Amino acid sequence: MQAPKTTTYTVVSGDALIKIANRYNVTVGELKQWNNLDNTIIYVGQVLKVSAPGTGTVSTPKPAPTPAPAPSSQGSTSEYTVTSGDSLSKIGVQFNMTVTQLKSLNNLKSDMIYVGQKLKVSGTVSTPAKPPATTPPVVTQPSTTSEYIVKSGDTLGKIAIQTGMSVQDLKSLNGLTSDMIYVGQKLKVKGGQVSGAPAPTSDFATNMVNTAKSLIGIKYVWGGSSLSGFDCSGFIYYVANQAGKQIGRYSAEGFYSRAYYVDQPKAGDLVFFENTYKQGISHVGIYLGGDQFIHADEAHGIMISTLKSPYYTAHFDGFKRFY
Numbered sequence: 001m002q003a004p005k006t007t008t009y010t011v012v013s014g015d016a017l018i019k020i021a022n023r024y025n026v027t028v029g030e031l032k033q034w035n036n037l038d039n040t041i042i043y044v045g046q047v048l049k050v051s052a053p054g055t056g057t058v059s060t061p062k063p064a065p066t067p068a069p070a071p072s073s074q075g076s077t078s079e080y081t082v083t084s085g086d087s088l089s090k091i092g093v094q095f096n097m098t099v100t101q102l103k104s105l106n107n108l109k110s111d112m113i114y115v116g117q118k119l120k121v122s123g124t125v126s127t128p129a130k131p132p133a134t135t136p137p138v139v140t141q142p143s144t145t146s147e148y149i150v151k152s153g154d155t156l157g158k159i160a161i162q163t164g165m166s167v168q169d170l171k172s173l174n175g176l177t178s179d180m181i182y183v184g185q186k187l188k189v190k191g192g193q194v195s196g197a198p199a200p201t202s203d204f205a206t207n208m209v210n211t212a213k214s215l216i217g218i219k220y221v222w223g224g225s226s227l228s229g230f231d232c233s234g235f236i237y238y239v240a241n242q243a244g245k246q247i248g249r250y251s252a253e254g255f256y257s258r259a260y261y262v263d264q265p266k267a268g269d270l271v272f273f274e275n276t277y278k279q280g281i282s283h284v285g286i287y288l289g290g291d292q293f294i295h296a297d298e299a300h301g302i303m304i305s306t307l308k309s310p311y312y313t314a315h316f317d318g319f320k321r322f323y
Contacts, residue, residue, distance in 0.1 A: 082117040150185040157260020205268025207243035252284040259320035273315040
């Protein structure tokens with residue numbers, strides 16, 4: 001009787017163990033075990049086992065994402081003016097473009113944009129719905145809740161700060177399953193509206209950066225949050241507490257819900273990535289400025305990386321700041 005076959009995969013340019021693991025619905029640890037790998041470094045042409053030896057079974061691979069067609073430069077582009085609250089990722093979603101396409105079309109060297117900047121986009125500029133001119137921003141209700149109408153530049157984080165609520169409370173009160181909101185949307189809120197959002201103190205931001213850099217070279221340890229080794233969220237927990245903020249030990253998603261989006265990131269802010277080794281928010285680092293960030297890398301430990309890397313550009317979510 002013929003022995004069951006082990007399914008294999010040949011590495012191509014741009015592959016990483018995490019991407020291959022996601023495609024075949026297995027873990028990075030299983031891939032390393034089945035292929036006797038001591039680290040996550042792979043090379044083009046390498047043949048990897050993607051199912052347990054002797055089982056002959058493997059999950060149906062996820063189809064590789066098909067790159068969106070590059071926008072044509074002849075008569076198929078429109079002009080979009082950046083407004084408060086915009087980011088390249090948000091504009092990309094609006095026009096069904098990737099961040100890479102936007103940067104290429106506009107000759108951008110980084111993800112930084114500014115209010116009033118004119119960008120070339122493919123397709124037609126969509127006009128967000130405007131709230132009725134006669135409707136005030138906040139309408140007092142006879143109950144303990146009020147109604148808030150979302151305006152340009154708003155995020156759940158900013159509204160939460162204004163009303164003294166948490167993002168989770170806002171989402172729960174309004175039955176939201178994501179952080180996406182739109183201009184003109186009516187949200188239930190508790191408490192009154194106050195202006196302004198706290199910026200990180202210079203001392204805290206400086207301490208975050210200095211503490212983070214002092215840890216460069218410490219090895220990666222899954223679940224680690226001490227000088228013996230860190231994973232990405234354990235690194236944030238350790239650095240934030242050392243820098244002066246008393247905060248609990250959370251996952252990358254946990255820190256994500258305890259921070260609010262910022263349009264103009266500063267050194268010491270957090271930078272989040274999605275859909276790396278799992279779906280959703282899955283990696284976090286500390287922004288250093290100049291498109292650089294410091295984080296716990298699985299292969300190299302605490303290190304400085306660039307947001308210009310194709311991998312991190314593809315998985316970039318946004319910059320956030322602790323409440």
